[in-house]
Amino acid sequence: MTVLSGVLSAVFWGMLVLSALVFVHEGGHFLVARLFGMRVTEFFLGLPCRYHLSYKSKKIGTEFGVTPFLLGGYNRICGMDGEYDELLAPALAVIQSAGRITAQDLASQLSIDKEHAFELLAVLVDMGSIRPLYNEAAGEYAWQNEWPETFETMQRDGSLLTEYDAKHDFSSPGTTAAGAPRPVSDARTFFEAECAHTYRGKGFVPRVLTLLAGPLVNITFALVMLIGALMIGGVEINANSNTLGGVSAGSLAEAAGLREGDTILQLGGKDVATWVDLCDAIDLSLEQGGDIPVAYERNGETFETTIDIPDGQKPEVIGISALMETYHPSFSEAMQVSFSYVKLVGSTVARIIMPQHTIEVVSQSSSIVGISAMASEAAASGLEDLILLAAAISMSLGFMNLLPVPPLDGGKILIELIQLIARRPLSAKAQSAVSYLGLAFFLFIFCFALRNDIVMLLGLG
Secondary structure, eight states, rough: HHHHHHHHHHHHHHHHHHHHHHHHHHHHHHHHHHHTTEEEEEEEEEEEOOOOOOEEEEOOOEEEEOOOOOSSSEEEEETTSSOOOOOOHHHHHHHHSSEEEEHHHHHHHOOOOOOHHHHHHHHHHHHHHHEEOOOGGTTTTTTTTTHHHHHHHHOOOOOOOOOTTTTTOTTTOOOOOOOEEEEEEOOHHHHHHHTSSSSSSSOOOHHHHHHHHHHHHHHHHHHHHHHHHHHOOEEEESOOSBEEEETTTSHHHHHHHHHHHOEEEEEEEOOOHHHHHHHHHHHHHHHHOEEEEEEEETEEEEEEEEEEOOOOOSOOOOOOEEOOEEOOHHHHHHHHHHHHHHHHHHHHHHGGGGGGTTTHTTTTTOOOHHHHHHHHHHHHHHHHHHHHHHHHHHHHHHHHTTTTTTTTTHHHHHHHHHHHHSSSOOOHHHHHHHHHHHHHHHHHHHHHHHHHHHHTTTOOO
């Protein structure tokens, strides 16, 4: 039963911490995308699943929700999938004129095959320009693996804005319902206006900032948690006191009768009033050699003893430790410590893509299994430990996503840079090939990290 409760605790706290951090990450993408006027159709916590709880915003059209698989999260920012095709503009114009159309009818009107028609329709759906129409009577449903046969126009206001566009007004004159014909006079101009509301239609800077937002929010979130935890919870430091915080078992000090809580008044003939004085007196006495006389106070009474130094030996310590106290750093001090940690994590993560350091770094990494176990232990230790762990994971998550390896955000930024230099889009086929290589790399890291966790949990390391 104890093992089962431990597993359940690890699963609960692991999912809670990771879900919260993924939510923060995706929230960064979402907010910046909306700031630049990109359409966002979905914002979900959890992996995609037909069974979910959701709410559709009337103001921006985004469906916010949560799925049962709380191991991730996602945004559907319009215009991030699919490849540009010169037939997209005429295809959208045909659909706008028809109101509703099947893939076969679209293929016939554009003189293309049905498969090509579905490719065009998929891109237009991803842009938020049209939507699929599922016929329940024909056995179609929203989360099926294939596209339905029929697609329809979006509801648009008098200015041709959809529910995903800011400042749309469906009470304005000229508003048309979803599925209603809404012919356009210039197919190219209308398509370009639609692109302007998507990721693809924005410039280099808005696209890169949207990609950067997720990792940077994770890092910023971690910084805030670290600074707050340090300032509120404080840090344990050595008190500059001549009262002993501990005496090691089997040490010379214990053999002399010294105990935790004793206040050292004199050592080796030297008066001591602080921990610094005490350390200096110990170093001097050990350097001179011979037994060390000690005067100390316990429960208001003064005692004397002698620390016996074995003949012919020169020990480096006598086995005492300082009294600890909690120090609450100022904002500037906490920020300085936190930025030092940022630098450490950033440099460590960067080493993972350096071939000479990859194995070294991944051998010290943890998978979701290890993270869950650590989250459970941190939660049992207290809120401060849980916050510090969450900050560490958030920091690592942010820097990992900045690595220039597709399909991570850093990899997508790399592709944007390549396209900027080449002055033309990288083909979807090339992007997919690079992404598969990136996935293979991270599958290797995951397997290695999972092995580390299993060895640790089984006590084999």
